Every structure is written in structure tokens, then in C-alpha cells.
Amino acid sequence: MIRPALSRRPHFGLRARITFIYALGALLVAGAVAFASFALVQRVLLEDFEEAARAQLYRNARQVRSNLQNQSVEVIQAALAAPEEDVPEEAGALDLGDILGNLLKPNGADDLLVLQNEPRSSRGLELRSIPSSLESLVKQGGAGQQRAIVEGQPKLVSGTYIAQLDAEYYEAASLETLQSTLDQLGFTLIAVALAGGVAGAALGYYSTRRALQPVVRVSNAAQAIATGDFRTRLDPTVDPDLAPLTASFNDMVGALEARIQRDERFASDVSHELRSPLMTLAASVGVLEHRREELSDQAQQAVDLLGKDLRRFTRLVEDLLEISRMDGVDIHADLAPVVLAEFLHFAVQQSRTPEVPVLYDQADAGLIVMAEKRRLAQVIHNLLDNALKYAGGATSVSFSRTGDLVRIAIDDNGPGVPAVDRERIFDRFTRAGADAGRRDVAKGVGLGLSLVAEHVRLHEGRVWVTDRTRGTTGARFVVELPVGDSTGVDEEMAI
Amino acid sequence: MHAVGTRILTVEDDERIRQAVKLALEDEGWDVDEADTGEVALERFRDRAADVVLIDIMLPGMDGFEVCRSIRRQSDVPIIMVTARNDTHDVVAGLEAGADDYLTKPFAPKELSARIRAMLRRVRSSDGGSMERISIGDLEISPDEGAVMKAGKELHLTKTEFKLLVELASQPGKVFSREVLLERVWGYDYFGDGRLVDVHVRRLRTKVETDPASPRYVVTSRGLGYKLQP
Numbered sequence: 191m192i193r194p195a196l197s198r199r200p201h202f203g204l205r206a207r208i209t210f211i212y213a214l215g216a217l218l219v220a221g222a223v224a225f226a227s228f229a230l231v232q233r234v235l236l237e238d239f240e241e242a243a244r245a246q247l248y249r250n251a252r253q254v255r256s257n258l259q260n261q262s263v264e265v266i267q268a269a270l271a272a273p274e275e276d277v278p279e280e281a282g283a284l285d286l287g288d289i290l291g292n293l294l295k296p297n298g299a300d301d302l303l304v305l306q307n308e309p310r311s312s313r314g315l316e317l318r319s320i321p322s323s324l325e326s327l328v329k330q331g332g333a334g335q336q337r338a339i340v341e342g343q344p345k346l347v348s349g350t351y352i353a354q355l356d357a358e359y360y361e362a363a364s365l366e367t368l369q370s371t372l373d374q375l376g377f378t379l380i381a382v383a384l385a386g387g388v389a390g391a392a393l394g395y396y397s398t399r400r401a402l403q404p405v406v407r408v409s410n411a412a413q414a415i416a417t418g419d420f421r422t423r424l425d426p427t428v429d430p431d432l433a434p435l436t437a438s439f440n441d442m443v444g445a446l447e448a449r450i451q452r453d454e455r456f457a458s459d460v461s462h463e464l465r466s467p468l469m470t471l472a473a474s475v476g477v478l479e480h481r482r483e484e485l486s487d488q489a490q491q492a493v494d495l496l497g498k499d500l501r502r503f504t505r506l507v508e509d510l511l512e513i514s515r516m517d518g519v520d521i522h523a524d525l526a527p528v529v530l531a532e533f534l535h536f537a538v539q540q541s542r543t544p545e546v547p548v549l550y551d552q553a554d555a556g557l558i559v560m561a562e563k564r565r566l567a568q569v570i571h572n573l574l575d576n577a578l579k580y581a582g583g584a585t586s587v588s589f590s591r592t593g594d595l596v597r598i599a600i601d602d603n604g605p606g607v608p609a610v611d612r613e614r615i616f617d618r619f620t621r622a623g624a625d626a627g628r629r630d631v632a633k634g635v636g637l638g639l640s641l642v643a644e645h646v647r648l649h650e651g652r653v654w655v656t657d658r659t660r661g662t663t664g665a666r667f668v669v670e671l672p673v674g675d676s677t678g679v680d681e682e683m684a685i
Numbered sequence: 686m687h688a689v690g691t692r693i694l695t696v697e698d699d700e701r702i703r704q705a706v707k708l709a710l711e712d713e714g715w716d717v718d719e720a721d722t723g724e725v726a727l728e729r730f731r732d733r734a735a736d737v738v739l740i741d742i743m744l745p746g747m748d749g750f751e752v753c754r755s756i757r758r759q760s761d762v763p764i765i766m767v768t769a770r771n772d773t774h775d776v777v778a779g780l781e782a783g784a785d786d787y788l789t790k791p792f793a794p795k796e797l798s799a800r801i802r803a804m805l806r807r808v809r810s811s812d813g814g815s816m817e818r819i820s821i822g823d824l825e826i827s828p829d830e831g832a833v834m835k836a837g838k839e840l841h842l843t844k845t846e847f848k849l850l851v852e853l854a855s856q857p858g859k860v861f862s863r864e865v866l867l868e869r870v871w872g873y874d875y876f877g878d879g880r881l882v883d884v885h886v887r888r889l890r891t892k893v894e895t896d897p898a899s900p901r902y903v904v905t906s907r908g909l910g911y912k913l914q915p
Binding site for chain 2: 466533563564
């Protein structure tokens, strides 16, 4: 039976998946909370900052207005006419730079006064740095605020029109401190969100361990049952969520146990009932065969027929009982170390085709497999019988080792096995040519190869059939078995 | 072919099988005693000792294992268990109850005769051999007398156990494969049942070893066979 190798796609266990979902959930929740807090804090801080800047702007604008509105036009003209660096010395002269420099600016803003289209600043803020949309708004007599990059720095630029002076007054406050505060907050919140995810994973891992404990117990119990221990039961529980599972599991095992006991008793009874009359027949035929010479010719022929068919019928019953036992739960091979070359030599010698050569590399003469001799002998005999029936006999039995596996090949020169039948022939009651309606009773009932498959399965091996290669026709049945521990038998064997 | 007057006791509840087996055994020239239950069998055996006892495992009332144990308590007569199932449990339980060999129904009379003859040979060969006395540790084996002494006290071995011990003692320190032991002790070919050897080694250990769980004399060699540690 060739079983296709299972595709190896990675998949995660229930616990891993639950843990992952917990972690993802916690991360999402913590992330959302962090994002919301960040957005909220950012808005509040910005609004506060803007409001403070606005209040400061209006206060300073009023201050400028009160400083300048009583000055005569000439004085203002003189102040504006003077270059910025050249401060007028005379008394009564107006120093715009001083006025602006003396304004209170707790947020450290730069100032800019545009009076009669002449910009003046105590800190070097230039008119071209003012966003044009804000400037036009202020020029039309409005007031406003706008965030902008000024000389590569994020700034909040506020501006208002001073009607009495027909002047514009601007302040540009640095947002850098606010930005770094927000950055710090952002980093902290990301860290908190990640920690939330990790905590979620830990919680998921821990809680699934508790939650999956009943599943683990059920799985352990099921495993014990699968290995044949039908007395295994789950401990009764008071947990209302688990009680139905426990109860139905135990009921199921109970029913299964009863069923299997019934089946085993039945099989045992059948075995006994079939073997008893066969025993009487075998003993009686034995007496007749022993006294064959005393019988007439006709009676001798009858005894020969009787003996042959009794043996065939006995084999059939043995095979049927054997295959029915294969369905039992506690079925296993009694494995013992077997020297394969020696074993095959004897197995072939005892078969109906003892002349078939056993071929192997001399280096493998001491190769050991773990096998139950009786079962493995039946495998070899059934394959040799199969070759005898369908191909006139095997041409060779050979074996070779590849790594931890040994392949025993039984070759013949027959018609081979069509590709479509290559798996089917190992099923129960399948026979070559059965589809064509041929019923050749002498060829057996088709249990031989299915017994081969079952015995090989009990040895944790595989069996399959292929065409022979290298220009010859015929079938090659291959039995693959794991190699036993044969690392140099250093003991001196008695012979 | 064999000594006249060799007596076989067959214990079998199925009347037809009993009759047929009796016919077959008598046809081979043996005297046959019959019993249809375990209780009757023990009575017969007390009245007149048999040379070989053939016991069916499935008996009404006292089962075959119990009959086997009872006979074993009073005699080292060769016992063949007959089972209707070839499963490990019956075979091993029968051997552990003290049987020397087993047969699975249905068997040919020729097969049974061969088993009986092998058993009788075993008994006789230990009567008339000429091997030297073997001393290993505190064991002293006298093949000629069929006796084993451990620290000066005589051990009670069955004929098969004794033969097994003598075989192992013939080449101390050498490993005997199951196949070799099956051939020399039981007269089987290569395909004899290795469980016969394993269970008999277990039984032998309970008698010759001080601690059968960690044997000093009869040791297992890497699963390949057994040897007598000199």
C-alpha cells in the first residue's frame, strides 16, 4: 500500500491560535486607547497653546496700540524712517524695536509689526515668513492663527490687525517644545500598547492552559483507550460546563468497551467453533492417511482429495481468523531481532517454491530487522504463492538496505500488475482478473495479499508492487521494513 | 519406534475430538488415557502416572491452565497445551502455568506425534548422557543425574528447563539464539516459536537466580539470544 506523503503545511495548535488572538485583541484595544488618548491630548495641548498665543497676541497688540496711538505722525514717520539698526538718540524719539522687545511673551514668540508697510521686529522675524493666506486675512482687518514652518522650525503664527494704527501685528511661537512633548507621549503610548499585547498573549497562554486542561485530559484518556486500555475513564467533575463532556465521553468508552468485549468473545467463539470440527477432521484424516495402504484404489483417491481440501479449508479458516484478529484493538507484532538473510533463506526453503534464489549484498549478511517471524514468514510465503499463481513462480527474492530501511523484493516474470490494480490488490477479497468474471477457486479467495499488507503494517513497514525494470517484464513486490539495531554483534554466538 | 507402553493422558471436553485424537494416538502405537474435565484428569493422573499429558485450555469448570499448574505441582511430566487460538495471551499463560510446549487446533496427528517424540527424547537423553559435571558460581549441574544444586540445595527443574540449562551450560559465555535453542531443546526447525524459549528462560530464572529480575546466570544478550554467564 503506497500512502501518499502528507503535504507538510505548517499549522498551529488551538492554544497557539487562542494566544495569538488574545495578543492581537489586546494589542488592538491598547492601540486604539493609546491612539485616542494621543489624539485627545494632542488636541487639548494644541488648543491650550493656541488660546494662550491668541491671548498673548491681543494683549501685546493692545500694548503696541496704546504705545503708538498718542504719538504724532511725525514721530512715527521718524521712527520708521530711521534704519532699524540706527536707533534715534534724541529725547522723545520713538524706538519701535524697544517697544516690541519690551512686550511680555511668555511663550517665547517672535514679534513682527507691519506699520505703514514697514516691517519691524525685535527678533528678526521677517514678513516673508508669514503665510500669505494669514497675511491677507490680517490685512483685510481680521485675525487668525496658522501653523507653519518658519526657517525650518514648526511655529504657530498668530496675527491681528490694529485698526487705530492701520498696522498688522504678528507673533510666531515655536511649537518645538510641544512637539517633543507629544513625541514623548506618542512613544510612551506605543510602548504601553505593545506591553498590552504582550500581556494579552500571556493571559491567553495562561487561560488556555487552564481552559484546555479538560481537553488535554480527554486527549490523554483517548490515547490510553486507543492503545487498548478500555478501563480508562475521565474523573467526574462538578463543573457544569464540563460535566456533559465527561459524562458522554465515559458513556462512549463504556459502550465501546462492551462492544469490543462482545466482538472479541464472538471472534473467540467463532474461532473455537470452527477449529473444533476441523480438529476432529484433521485427526480422523490423519488416521486414514496413516492407513492409506490398507484402502482400495478408489478409497485412496478419496482420502487424498479429502486430505488436500481439508488442508486448504484449514488454511482458509486460519487466514479468515487471522484477518479478523487484525481488526482488534490490542493487535501488535511480537517483535524480536531476526537476521534477515538467514530468515529469507529458511522462509524460501519452506515455501512451495524452495528453489527461488535469495540474493543480497555480502555486506548485508548480518543485517537484523525487528520482526515477528511467524508473520514475516507468512508475508514471504503469500508473496511467493502469489507469484506462483499469477506468474508461474518468483524468479528471485532479494533485499538491500537504504539508510534505516531495508527493501525485500520478490520478482517474477509474469504479466505484471496493471497500474489501476496496484493498490486494490492489497484489499481483502480482491483477486487478479476478478473483474473479468474469472472464478478460479484453486487460486484462493484473495486474502493472501491483504494479510501481507496487514502483517507489514504491524511491522511499521510498507508494501507495494511495481513493474520490473531493466528490460524485463513482470511484477516486483517490495516490502519495506525498518532496520533493527545491528551495530556490530560483538558477542560470540554458539552454533 | 518408541517404547511400548508409553502412556498419553489427553484432557479434552469435546467428545468427538477426544475420540479422534485417541484413534490417531493409538494408531501411532501409544496407550491413551482420557479425561473430559480437569477434575477427572487430576484423578486419572493420580491413579496412573502418564508419560506425556495433553491439555486443552478451554475446559468446563477447572480450566486447562489450572490443571497444568496442579499437575506441575506434583510432577515434572512433559505437558503439551492445546489452544484453539494462536494469540499471545493463551500461549504465554499456558507456558507460564508450566506447559513444556503447545499446539494450535487443528493440528495433524503427525505433528502431535513429532512433539510427543521430541519430549520423550528430551526425558531420555537426560537419563543416559555422559556429560561432565558443570560448576558455575554457586550452581552445580550434573547432567548425568539430571540434578542441579544451588549453594548445596537441590533445585526442582522440569525436564525441559533442565535441558535448556544444560544446553546453555555446554558453552558458557556463548550466546545461543532462540533458533538454536528451539532446535536443540524442543526439536523445532527455524520457524519454531521464540516465546517457548523466552517463557522457559523466565521460568528457569525464578529457580536458579537469587534475584530473577536482575539475572546473574541466565542473561539476555541484546535481544539476540541467551547465554549462561560463567
